[in-house]
Amino acid sequence: MGRRYGLGGPWVLRGVDLDLRPGTLVRVQGTNGSGKSTLLRLLAGIDAPTEGRVTGRPRTAYVPERFPAALPFSAAGYLTHLGRIQGLGPREAAAGAAEWLERFGAAAHARTPLGELSKGTSQKVAVAQALLAGPELLVLDEAWTGLDTAAREQLDLAVAERVTAGAAVVYVDHDPRRLAGAADAVFSVREGRLEERPAGPPSRGGGPPGRPARIVAVGPPGAPVPRGLPGDPEHSAGEDGSTVLTVADVYSDALLRALLTARPPWHIRQVAVAAATTAARPAESGTTT
Numbered sequence: 001m002g003r004r005y006g007l008g009g010p011w012v013l014r015g016v017d018l019d020l021r022p023g024t025l026v027r028v029q030g031t032n033g034s035g036k037s038t039l040l041r042l043l044a045g046i047d048a049p050t051e052g053r054v055t056g057r058p059r060t061a062y063v064p065e066r067f068p069a070a071l072p073f074s075a076a077g078y079l080t081h082l083g084r085i086q087g088l089g090p091r092e093a094a095a096g097a098a099e100w101l102e103r104f105g106a107a108a109h110a111r112t113p114l115g116e117l118s119k120g121t122s123q124k125v126a127v128a129q130a131l132l133a134g135p136e137l138l139v140l141d142e143a144w145t146g147l148d149t150a151a152r153e154q155l156d157l158a159v160a161e162r163v164t165a166g167a168a169v170v171y172v173d174h175d176p177r178r179l180a181g182a183a184d185a186v187f188s189v190r191e192g193r194l195e196e197r198p199a200g201p202p203s204r205g206g207g208p209p210g211r212p213a214r215i216v217a218v219g220p221p222g223a224p225v226p227r228g229l230p231g232d233p234e235h236s237a238g239e240d241g242s243t244v245l246t247v248a249d250v251y252s253d254a255l256l257r258a259l260l261t262a263r264p265p266w267h268i269r270q271v272a273v274a275a276a277t278t279a280a281r282p283a284e285s286g287t288t289t
């Protein structure tokens, strides 16, 4: 497919052929103005290609780069409304709205009108609306921007949960470390074309190694730590039957994903990145809330 804006305008994308498979995490990268957002809008179905077509109709959710906050709703009211539009029942939609606001640390703003939310809280609402109905295709355009550390970690976790549940997740982020090592495929948009890059942990380029990540997880009763985990984490017994896993940060996303997708799955109790320790709500594998 291809896309250009206006009659006779330059092609922003041309000859793009991308197959998004269920249960995969796909990163899209490229320089400023290369066409990343254009591609994501086409995938999300909110823009149409100028030539070619997008096939398949998964239930899709999209977090745009800029969230239109000037709507006459409270945060919870807006999310409940969107949940209803996405096919949830009234109670399910209201419960989902409350749960995602809680997960992103925005429960205190449930009744705040959208127009009065801070930028960071608006972004939490933007992300929550996309996760609410358990989409089969989740498209995230710089969705982490503006979130605080705890909310960013929640979004990492939510992405892992969606992929585990069989969704395709496509994301763009300016930070090359975002979900590094967890992506199944990486594509660069360059001169209108899409080029596949090798996925996997990014090269550290001889720079300082990242601080280790510490993940507190609870396995099924009596289950040993699964073998062959990404990054070969060190592990020790934690409190209340938990296991504390320590791994180089480039592997933390892949490790989270491996734990969530283990059979039977492990539950993540806490993720600590660098020096900051943030409590994460226990996450269940395959949760589609």
Ligand SMILES: Nc1ncnc2c1ncn2[C@@H]1O[C@H](COP(=O)(O)OP(=O)(O)OP(=O)(O)O)[C@@H](O)[C@H]1O
Residues within 6 Å of the ligand: 005, 012, 030, 031, 032, 033, 034, 035, 036, 037, 038, 039
């Ligand atoms: N609605 C539009 N009308 C006209 N031109 C557009 C429109 N949207 C994007 N473009 C142009 O298409 C090109 C690609 O833009 P796009 O926003 O997709 O790039 P990007 O890689 O996401 O950029 P950034 O990293 O700066 O967000 C740019 O030249 C941009 O000016």
